Amino acid sequence: MKNVTYILLGLVLTACSQAPTPAQALIERMTELSKKGIMFGHQDDPFYGTTWQWEKGRSDTYELVGDYPGVMGFDLGGLEEKHDKNLDSVPFDWMREEAINHVKNGGIITFSWHPRNPRTGSNAWDVSDPTTVLNILPGGEQHELFVEWMNDVATFLETLVDENGQPIPFILRPWHEYNGSWFWWGWKNCTNEQWLALWNMFQDYMNERMPTNIVWCCSPNLDGNFTTEYLESRFPEKERVDILGYDTYQWGTENDFVTQSKADIEFLYAYAQAHNMLFTISECGIQNSPVADWWTRVFLPLTEGKEVCYFLPWRNWHKEHFGAAKGLKTEEDFIKLYNNPRTLFLKDLQ
Secondary structure (H helix, E strand, O other): OHHHHHHHHHHHHHHHHHOOOHHHHHHHHHHHHHHHOEEEEEEOOOOEOOOOEOOOOOOHHHHHHOOOOOEEEEEOOOHHHOOOEOOOOOEHHHHHHHHHHHHHOOOEEEEEOOOOOOOOOOOOOOOOOOOHHHHHOOOOOOHHHHHHHHHHHHHHHOOOEOOOOOEOOEEEEOOOOOOOOOOOOOHHHOOHHHHHHHHHHHHHHHHHHOOOOEEEEEOOEOOOOOOHHHHHOOOOOHHHOOEEEEEEEOOOOHHHHHHHHHHHHHHHHHHHHHOOOEEEEEEEEOOOOOOOOHHHHHHHHHHOOOOOOEEEEOOEEOOEEOOOOOOOOOHHHHHHHHHOOOEEOHHHHO
């Protein structure tokens, strides 16, 4: 009888040791979901919209199609200054509440971070000092300051727990659009080696604090001319990336956007597939919705034939918006997008 007890105990312990972490479970879930369709995401969806702000219970997406985004995006900028609101005036307590509730309701959450320039004290778009990244690495003048900033971010993220006090999984997407030069961590503002050291330092710190629930996304910006050599010159080691993201906005002509995005998506998707990474369009949109059928005619065809996890338009801040809402030129087209069997919203995930 004792031997039988030991055998059963051993089987239980083996099963427990093989149970996936929250991060692994989320990766597996997104892998399966991407076979069914592409999730719609939206930045700051519950906090403000094209005609309102700071009214709990509202959502431009829900008010248009009767459903919420499958993925919600939030930004951590401002934690490094110990503010109670982020750089877009979203209260962190409210952000925590919405993030936890969205996961509880079956959704997925993703976080970006636009920290201030630790060298100059200005915002993330201050590229006046090309030594910023160098000086926050170990041995640099601002290294201890940046360690404190990382602690502030980790302390907030550690509060993302379910009703049983267990950590919930989330996507973390730092140092995005690094192949551009508009952020202090951008292409012309540090060397490849410095950028990679920044990624590794931040990731190692966060993983030490939260080893089981972070899914890592690395997202370059629209380029149109990706090659393996170009991408890999400033890309983390493969085992450090779970999701290869891609940020793409139509700022210029439709033809340029489609041509460049199509080339990028073909290349990056193939790269992700070859290296066992998920692929997502981590930021996208066209500002102020000037093209009535942009969603179904211009954007969605770029994803056809590919297992793309989600696409996330940026925030709806009054007249400067990227997502969907009533009264916009794209209203009817977005309803058509919602009814497309390829697109997944929160109800499809529950």
